[in-house]
Amino acid sequence: MNIIACVKQVPDTEAQIKVKADGSGIEEGQIKWVMNPYDEYGVEEALRLKEKNGGDVTIVSLGPARAMETIRTALAMGADKAVHICDPAFDNADAFVVGNALAAVIKTLPHDIILCGQRAIDDDAGQVGAMLAEALNLPQLTLVTKLDFAGSSVKVIRPIEGAQLLIETSLPCVVTAQKGLNEPRYASLPGIMKAKKKPVDVKNAAALGIATEAKAKVAKTIPPPARAAGKIICGEDPVQKAAELGRLLREEAKAI
Amino acid sequence: MAKGVMIVAEQRDGALRKISLELAATARKLADQSGDEVSAILLGSGIEGLAAQLGKYGVDKVFVGDSPAMEPYITEAHAAIVAKVVKDNDPAILLMGASVQGKDLSSRVAAKLATGLATDCTDVKIADGKLLAIRPMYAGKCFGEIVTNSNPAMASLRPNVFPAVENAKAGAVVKVDAAVDAASIKSKVLEVQKDTSGKVDLTEANVIVSGGRGMKGPEGFSILEELAGVLKGTVGASRAAVDAGWKLQKDQVGQTGKVVSPNLYIACGISGAIQHLAGMSSSKCIVAINKDAEAPIFTRADYGVVDDLFKVVPELTAVCKKMLA
Numbered sequence: 016m017n018i019i020a021c022v023k024q025v026p027d028t029e030a031q032i033k034v035k036a037d038g039s040g041i042e043e044g045q046i047k048w049v050m051n052p053y054d055e056y057g058v059e060e061a062l063r064l065k066e067k068n069g070g071d072v073t074i075v076s077l078g079p080a081r082a083m084e085t086i087r088t089a090l091a092m093g094a095d096k097a098v099h100i101c102d103p104a105f106d107n108a109d110a111f112v113v114g115n116a117l118a119a120v121i122k123t124l125p126h127d128i129i130l131c132g133q134r135a136i137d138d139d140a141g142q143v144g145a146m147l148a149e150a151l152n153l154p155q156l157t158l159v160t161k162l163d164f165a166g167s168s169v170k171v172i173r174p175i176e177g178a179q180l181l182i183e184t185s186l187p188c189v190v191t192a193q194k195g196l197n198e199p200r201y202a203s204l205p206g207i208m209k210a211k212k213k214p215v216d217v218k219n220a221a222a223l224g225i226a227t228e229a230k231a232k233v234a235k236t237i238p239p240p241a242r243a244a245g246k247i248i249c250g251e252d253p254v255q256k257a258a259e260l261g262r263l264l265r266e267e268a269k270a271i
Numbered sequence: 272m273a274k275g276v277m278i279v280a281e282q283r284d285g286a287l288r289k290i291s292l293e294l295a296a297t298a299r300k301l302a303d304q305s306g307d308e309v310s311a312i313l314l315g316s317g318i319e320g321l322a323a324q325l326g327k328y329g330v331d332k333v334f335v336g337d338s339p340a341m342e343p344y345i346t347e348a349h350a351a352i353v354a355k356v357v358k359d360n361d362p363a364i365l366l367m368g369a370s371v372q373g374k375d376l377s378s379r380v381a382a383k384l385a386t387g388l389a390t391d392c393t394d395v396k397i398a399d400g401k402l403l404a405i406r407p408m409y410a411g412k413c414f415g416e417i418v419t420n421s422n423p424a425m426a427s428l429r430p431n432v433f434p435a436v437e438n439a440k441a442g443a444v445v446k447v448d449a450a451v452d453a454a455s456i457k458s459k460v461l462e463v464q465k466d467t468s469g470k471v472d473l474t475e476a477n478v479i480v481s482g483g484r485g486m487k488g489p490e491g492f493s494i495l496e497e498l499a500g501v502l503k504g505t506v507g508a509s510r511a512a513v514d515a516g517w518k519l520q521k522d523q524v525g526q527t528g529k530v531v532s533p534n535l536y537i538a539c540g541i542s543g544a545i546q547h548l549a550g551m552s553s554s555k556c557i558v559a560i561n562k563d564a565e566a567p568i569f570t571r572a573d574y575g576v577v578d579d580l581f582k583v584v585p586e587l588t589a590v591c592k593k594m595l596a
């Protein structure tokens with residue numbers, strides 16, 4: 016089975032995000048970078064598919080030079096090889112550009128299934144899986160919590176509001192992963208050693224021959240709206256405090 | 272020239288979803304600034320009757336694709352029809368819901384139309400004659416103002432954020448061909464497993480009562496169920512409670528769970544980790560009940576009670592029951 020897993024390097028979920036004074040983006044100086052948590056579910060699922068059905072796992076990532084660290088992490092988890100799309104031309108790429116760039120690489124690789132995280136926790140856009148699927152003219156299964164491989168097709172569980180869908184799709188296809196799909200493994204020490212020797216093919220924009228102009232542009236980055244300071248309900252008696260809370264919610268907040 | 276605001280309405284089991292009305296009212300507001308028309312795409316089987324309801328919320332014209340091929344929702348089939356109707360009618364702005372279906376569909380349609388899409392927006396306006404879409408990024412730690420130079424400018428709207436105000440317009444039905452080439456559809460819905468609890472999904476709930484590690488175990492959640500019952504709300508959970516097996520994944524609020532925007536969010540025994548805040552900061556009124564006065568949840572709460580939740584919550588339930596009686 017030829018399995019592709021797409022990964023992105025993002026700020027750690029604990030990272031403080033500071034907006035640049037001119038609104039042109041965020042300050043990157045203090046940030047610790049990690050693999051997007053949703054991509055971890057994708058890589059884990061890719062490895063499990065390989066372990067069960069044979070084949071190999073190729074990591075594809077678009078990002079600046081530092082993203083190599085995340086690629087190595089995926090290789091250390093057990094992936095076999097990687098392609099790193101790295102070019103300053105992609106610095107302001109949106110999902111449309113990224114999806115097309117990933118597709119341009121994946122087109123040149125044998126692929127039965129492509130796994131992505133359902134969204135990256137930096138821009139939180141959640142579009143790349145679908146953009147990639149369209150560029151490759153493949154079906155997409157987004158926000159998946161269970162995946163069963165059945166020879167020439169996959170069956171997945173896809174939760175929607177108030178229900179779960181069981182969907183079957185023929186291969187090749189694009190699947191986007193969310194929490195619940197699996198429990199990602201940690202890279203082992205021998206895994207980390209081996210990862211250093213695994214092949215990573217670095218490609219620039221010219222090699223892919225695609226447009227790098229974003230369709231959707233972040234014109235300005237702004238801090239979140241300030242929230243008015245809350246009220247702490249004082250007192251010793253929990254019964255009185257509950258009564259006061261109820262009163263405030265009804266009379267002041269009009270929330271009940 | 273591209274003109275007007277178009278929405279893609281969402282329906283399930285023959286009923287419009289609330290997000291569809293939020294989309295209609297928001298589109299109306301945008302279109303009125305330039306005197307433009309609001310149109311909607313409505314796909315499904317036996318759903319033509321729903322067009323009138325869209326009209327009530329401000330839609331002038333409804334493109335109805337009524338065909339068995341449109342039920343149940345399949346990305347490939349719906350995206351093909353939506354893209355075709357959009358191309359034929361050339362709207363300047365295209366809005367969809369950031370529901371599970373809307374997120375799936377909007378990205379695929381944006382790819383087909385080779386245009387820009389701003390996901391999960393919490394505000395949209397017109398600036399310099401163009402759509403300016405405002406959306407949380409980095410889990411709400413900052414916001415982005417998104418502009419798109421290609422047509423249509425697309426945005427998906429976070430459910431429960433935009434008011435659904437009535438503003439009656441014609442809602443005139445225009446039938447569109449929703450036939451799809453079966454061979455081009457590779458996916459099939461084999462089964463729909465409905466949640467039979469009768470509870471509103473977290474993303475659509477007006478009131479959410481959430482519990483965390485402070486609930487001590489699955490039994491602890493029964494007091495939250497009681498409070499939610501009185502307030503007609505839904506019970507949510509922190510990741511700690513889900514990972515401990517006390518609640519299901521579908522109940523998780525936060526960065527790796529659901530993003531919710533209820534009118535009232537009551538966090539009980541939840542410390543307010545940054546990943547939890549990511550999922551509930553856009554709630555309109557936030558209440559925290561926690562025995563630790565230093566818990567970060569209090570920095571986001573509109574109302575806080577520092578005390579043992581097992582004493583406060585049952586009392587609050589009793590108070591609310593009396594008030595609502």
Ligand SMILES: Cc1cc2nc3c(=O)[nH]c(=O)nc-3n(C[C@H](O)[C@H](O)[C@H](O)COP(=O)(O)OP(=O)(O)OC[C@H]3O[C@@H](n4cnc5c(N)ncnc54)[C@H](O)[C@@H]3O)c2cc1C
Nearest residue numbers: 483484485509510511525526527528540541542547562580
């Ligand atoms: C990549 C990543 C993604 C994550 N995604 C999510 C996510 O989507 N959602 C999420 O919630 N978390 C998420 N987390 C986990 C998050 O960091 C926290 O660990 C988690 O939110 C803590 O849950 P909690 O508040 O229930 O537990 P704790 O932090 O342990 O807090 C329990 C609270 O209960 C209070 N308490 C205890 N007993 C009582 C009592 N009797 N009365 C009143 N108060 C009491 C305590 O004072 C404490 O504040 C994520 C973490 C990572 C690394």
